[in-house]
Amino acid sequence: MSTEQILSSDGIPLEVSLKKAERRNKIRAVLLVAPLFLFILIIYVFPIGEMLFRSIDDRKISGMLPKTFTAMEKWDAKDLPKEPVYAALYEDLSYLKENKTYGQIIARLNYEKSGFSSLIKKTVRKLNKFEQGNYKEQFIEVHKRWGQMEFMGALKNTAPAWSYAKYLKGVDLKFNQEREIVQVPEDRRIHKILWMRTINVAFWVTIFCFVLAYPIAHLLATLPMKYSNLLMICVLLPFWTSLLVRTSSWMVLLQQQGPINDLIVLLGFAANDNRPELMYNVIGTFVAMTQILLPFMVLPLYSVMKTISPSLMRAGKSLGGTPLISFYKIYFPLTVPGIGAGCLLVFILSIGYYITPALVGGASGSLISNTIAYHMKSSLDWAFASALGAMLLVGVLTIYWIYNKLVGIDNIKLG
Amino acid sequence: MSKNSEFVKFDNVDKSYDGKILVVKGLKLDIAEGEFVTMLGPSGSGKTTCLMMLAGFETPTHGEIYLDGNAISNIPPHKRGIGMVFQNYALFPHMTVYENLAFPLRVRKIPKDEADKKIDKALSMVALQGFEARMPMQLSGGQQQRVAVARSLVFDPQVVLMDEPLGALDKNLRESMQYEIKHIHESIGVTVVYVTHDQTEALTMSNRIAVFNDGKVQQLSSPDELYERPVNSFVAGFIGENNIFDGIVSDISGDTCKVKLNNGTEILANPISVKAKGEKTTVSLRPERALINPKDKMDNNHKGKIEEVIYHGDHTRVRINLLGNDQFILKIPNSTSNLDIKLGNDINVGWNSKDSRALDPK
CATH class of the missing domain: 3.40.50.300 (P-loop containing nucleotide triphosphate hydrolases)
Known part of the structure; x- marks a missing residue:
């Protein structure tokens, strides 16, 4: 009988009248959410999507050398290409020279293989002296690199409109001429080091923050209001100070003639002429990041600890548990949601941290985010920067996924 | 053991x-x-x-x-x-x-x-x-x-x-x-x-x-x-209901004493924490110990005016203005005997002096 339709008193099916009654509320809810949704869509989802899109978008060059790449499709890249490829290249370059846009392909080709810059420039200059037919010989005559497999192979490698070469570069891999994935030469393998260092720093900063924040949060949650408010202000004070100011003040403290070094010398841990370097290396990054990210660990822990009734610990003790056992068996398990939230937050924030490592990190303390900034601002290789950004994002999502598997995301509490 | x-x-x-x-x-x-x-x-x-x-x-x-x-x-x-x-x-x-x-x-x-x-x-x-x-x-x-x-x-x-x-x-x-x-x-x-x-x-x-x-x-x-x-x-007031009269001990002999209330009337009470004449005291009496129109002779008997009647099912609560105390409470069990309990009526209230305990003043 469960399939029988229930009617409301005026004969309309109950479901229909319920929907009708709820419609106004639903519309109101949608209208309330809409501005925020559009805001996020326009200023967050769209630009980030656009940025990530760049990391695989390689259409520009294939649009500028269309005939060459079409001709290259039949080429197996085992030996030098035949005449039609060079003929097509001549046509494409002539067109680019007419429109004076060949400069744009130089940059792209030079990323692929250095040496293309002078090669293209020289060729374009001499393009009007080319005669009809036998383009291959004429190209090689202008510059011998046109007759080298490395360059022709590199040229072919730029052909696909979509490429994940930037991602390979992000982990120190690349395509060789045969389009096989190989490691870059040993002296250029810097990104793996950066990734490992970033993860290492994020991991230890998370651990340090946890060790420092747990007792603070516990104090905050258990002290009488009078003192806990004061302590809370101390915890929040850094939030009200500019990040830049805080980092700069660490630079003042940590420099070789700074107060901390003075103290170390005073206490006899180091000789005056052999002061330890506390800044422009990974130590500076650790110290400053731990201090700056500490509130993000304290607050979730505090909000969870605040909900734990003090009578639970008392119950544990009255039942015969030593303070240590009571803490370990009762208090600690109940704070796990806060620990999870705090660690996740601090780890994710520190894995993409930028200003602090940039200012106090120096060369040995700079992280992947600094490399991203470098490619955004200095080398202008936005595609590579966004590839690194996307890798960072995937990394964060992976951590989130692992956390969800281990602890369960429902167990998280941010306050 | x-x-x-x-x-x-x-x-x-x-x-x-x-x-x-x-x-x-x-x-x-x-x-x-x-x-x-x-x-x-x-x-x-x-x-x-x-x-x-x-x-x-x-x-x-x-x-x-x-x-x-x-x-x-x-x-x-x-x-x-x-x-x-x-x-x-x-x-x-x-x-x-x-x-x-x-x-x-x-x-x-x-x-x-x-x-x-x-x-x-x-x-x-x-x-x-x-x-x-x-x-x-x-x-x-x-x-x-x-x-x-x-x-x-x-x-x-x-x-x-x-x-x-x-x-x-x-x-x-x-x-x-x-x-x-x-x-x-x-x-x-x-x-x-x-x-x-x-x-x-x-x-x-x-x-x-x-x-x-x-x-x-x-x-x-x-x-x-x-x-x-x-x-x-304090105990009398904290445990259960309690009627109180404030006054001064005017006479004391053995297990009874006379307490002169603020309006001049004297009542008989059981001296618990008073020792001598002239001491201030608070007399405490449980509501169920006071009766309306008692048949037996009781040594305290006074007239009061009914101020409020509240029906409680098993008993009826009556608030009486008695001897200057308008918060005097009586509990009348719900039985077949019909007492004339109407708002504004004057009634007789009686109790035994041993139930009214002269305690320390409040």
Whole structure:
């Protein structure tokens, strides 16, 4: 009988009248959410999507050398290409020279293989002296690199409109001429080091923050209001100070003639002429990041600890548990949601941290985010920067996924 | 085996939190083995502080507490072997009922099969067998409360402390739990120290009640003694309903005295805490001890005017303006005899002088 339709008193099916009654509320809810949704869509989802899109978008060059790449499709890249490829290249370059846009392909080709810059420039200059037919010989005559497999192979490698070469570069891999994935030469393998260092720093900063924040949060949650408010202000004070100011003040403290070094010398841990370097290396990054990210660990822990009734610990003790056992068996398990939230937050924030490592990190303390900034601002290789950004994002999502598997995301509490 | 009448002993215990105010003043209290003693008092009277000192969560500022003859002030709570039921139950929310009960046994390293037997026995005592695998959140308030009781008893403690354990339950549940706890106490004979501010609860459950006020025990006696023969006006006012007359002792001889009220009338009373003529006093009289138009001769007989009549089902409550006190309450049992109780009527009220107790002035 469960399939029988229930009617409301005026004969309309109950479901229909319920929907009708709820419609106004639903519309109101949608209208309330809409501005925020559009805001996020326009200023967050769209630009980030656009940025990530760049990391695989390689259409520009294939649009500028269309005939060459079409001709290259039949080429197996085992030996030098035949005449039609060079003929097509001549046509494409002539067109680019007419429109004076060949400069744009130089940059792209030079990323692929250095040496293309002078090669293209020289060729374009001499393009009007080319005669009809036998383009291959004429190209090689202008510059011998046109007759080298490395360059022709590199040229072919730029052909696909979509490429994940930037991602390979992000982990120190690349395509060789045969389009096989190989490691870059040993002296250029810097990104793996950066990734490992970033993860290492994020991991230890998370651990340090946890060790420092747990007792603070516990104090905050258990002290009488009078003192806990004061302590809370101390915890929040850094939030009200500019990040830049805080980092700069660490630079003042940590420099070789700074107060901390003075103290170390005073206490006899180091000789005056052999002061330890506390800044422009990974130590500076650790110290400053731990201090700056500490509130993000304290607050979730505090909000969870605040909900734990003090009578639970008392119950544990009255039942015969030593303070240590009571803490370990009762208090600690109940704070796990806060620990999870705090660690996740601090780890994710520190894995993409930028200003602090940039200012106090120096060369040995700079992280992947600094490399991203470098490619955004200095080398202008936005595609590579966004590839690194996307890798960072995937990394964060992976951590989130692992956390969800281990602890369960429902167990998280941010306050 | 003779029972130790000083199983728990508070010996001149003082407690101050801030060094300015004494929350507990010179407390002396002996509790016998197997006894159910309730600490009753208004909030802030120091009763919970006493319980916390006994449990070991607070240290006495002065004095000593003895448990079975041993001073326990320097023993940490987890070594005292005292079970405790908390106001909000304090069940461990991340453990099942079984794990909650197993906790005190595990920390005592009791083998599993023995522990299982104890847990089963404790759960059957509170009629919660079959609930072992539930989490506390899945239980109703009453069930959580019973788990808390079972947990406090499962490790066979010498003393169980209960800190307003029924405070969060609704009225009906509270009443049935009162009987349940009373029966558990009777069946296993453990010493119980119970704290409450609910006098009905205290009267129902206890062997003896210690009425607390202002950091001191005002009276320690059995429930009937406490109700029938309060020793001072605080106890008289705190336990049950109470009619009071303020006045001055005008004559005293043996077991009766005359008290001159503010409006000039003299009444006869039982001198409890007055010694001499001229002392100020507060006379206390239970509402059910005063009768309307008494048939038997009573030595106090006065006329009053009915101000308010409230029907209560089993009895009718009548407020009378009597001898200048317009808050004089009478309780008339619901019986077939029809008294002429109408608003504004003048009636005769009589009582025996031994029921009106002349206590310390308020």
